Amino acid sequence: MTNSIQTGDRIAIVTGGGQGIGAGICRQLAAAGLTVVVADIQADKASAVAAALGSRHASRAVDVSDEAAVVQLFDDVEAHIGPVGVLVCAAGLLILPGGERPMIADMSLDTWERSFAVNTRGAFLCSREYLRRRTERPVPQGRVIFFGSVAAQLGGYRASAAYIGAKAAVMGYAKAFARESAHLGITANAIAPGLIDTDMLRSTVSSSGALAAAAQSIPLGRIGTVDDVASAVSYLVSPAAAYLTGLVIDVNGGYRMQ
Numbered sequence: 001m002t003n004s005i006q007t008g009d010r011i012a013i014v015t016g017g018g019q020g021i022g023a024g025i026c027r028q029l030a031a032a033g034l035t036v037v038v039a040d041i042q043a044d045k046a047s048a049v050a051a052a053l054g055s056r057h058a059s060r061a062v063d064v065s066d067e068a069a070v071v072q073l074f075d076d077v078e079a080h081i082g083p084v085g086v087l088v089c090a091a092g093l094l095i096l097p098g099g100e101r102p103m104i105a106d107m108s109l110d111t112w113e114r115s116f117a118v119n120t121r122g123a124f125l126c127s128r129e130y131l132r133r134r135t136e137r138p139v140p141q142g143r144v145i146f147f148g149s150v151a152a153q154l155g156g157y158r159a160s161a162a163y164i165g166a167k168a169a170v171m172g173y174a175k176a177f178a179r180e181s182a183h184l185g186i187t188a189n190a191i192a193p194g195l196i197d198t199d200m201l202r203s204t205v206s207s208s209g210a211l212a213a214a215a216q217s218i219p220l221g222r223i224g225t226v227d228d229v230a231s232a233v234s235y236l237v238s239p240a241a242a243y244l245t246g247l248v249i250d251v252n253g254g255y256r257m258q
């Protein structure tokens with residue numbers, strides 16, 4: 001869906017905005033007054049999220065692992081909506097063949113490659129395109145938010161080694177991106193969510209009882225919500241966070257303390 005956007009709006013692309021944490025981020029950024037482009041490989045879900053946000057907002061179908069599709073997304077948004085001020089790379093993929101966590105010895109190369117293609121290559125392609133555009137046409141308060149994971153910090157109990165490796169790469173890449181974009185006034189940070197109640201987390205547990213048991217290992221005593229994570233993103237996007245860059249911010253209820 002394409003909508004007319006008022007000049008001067010602060011525009012955000014949220015990849016993975018069709019559901020879960022990404023959708024929660026879309027809702028909070030829209031409520032904060034940003035114009036949101038919900039970008040997801042699931043076009044119908046992205047469209048539904050954008051429609052619920054209101055007519056100022058838009059959706060786009062994109063596979064973040066596809067270089068041409070990402071370039072096309074930015075061409076389209078910059079031409080028809082405006083310069084992207086905020087990029088949130090929330091699209092992510094955890095592959096559990098047959099519903100089971102694949103052990104390294106049994107893991108197919110395809111699982112490894114696809115995990116990196118979506119989680120790592122996707123973050124690189126989207127942020128590279130953002131950086132190219134903002135180098136040509138800087139905007140005030142440029143912000144990029146990447147998504148790592150507590151799984152990459154701990155070695156993971158439910159995620160696969162492919163996902164863990166891909167997310168660890170994103171957290172390192174976020175720091176390199178922060179250094180290379182700082183001269184443009186852009187801040188770049190990564191969020192490392194803990195256990196957050198979404199389809200992705202539920203795909204790793206056999207029952208809601210298992211989820212409740214997992215909550216007992218979290219000092220704050222509960223599984224996180226999408227709003228817990230979206231609130232951290234809203235803060236990083238706000239003017240109040242202008243001097244924070246190159247961080248990995250844990251949103252995990254104390255599950256892992258540094």
Ligand SMILES: NC(=O)c1ccc[n+]([C@@H]2O[C@H](COP(=O)([O-])OP(=O)(O)OC[C@H]3O[C@@H](n4cnc5c(N)ncnc54)[C@H](O)[C@@H]3O)[C@@H](O)[C@H]2O)c1
Nearest residue numbers: 016018019020021041063064091092147149193196198200
């Ligand atoms: N839920 C958790 O406990 C948790 C923990 C740590 C990190 N994360 C990370 O947070 C982010 C959001 O996770 P979530 O729990 O909301 O997951 P989710 O599976 O509910 O949503 C992921 C979204 O990404 C989209 N997506 C997948 N592949 C894509 C592609 N190739 N191109 C574009 N979009 C694509 C999906 O369609 C979906 O809308 C992810 O990066 C995830 O790895 C989640």
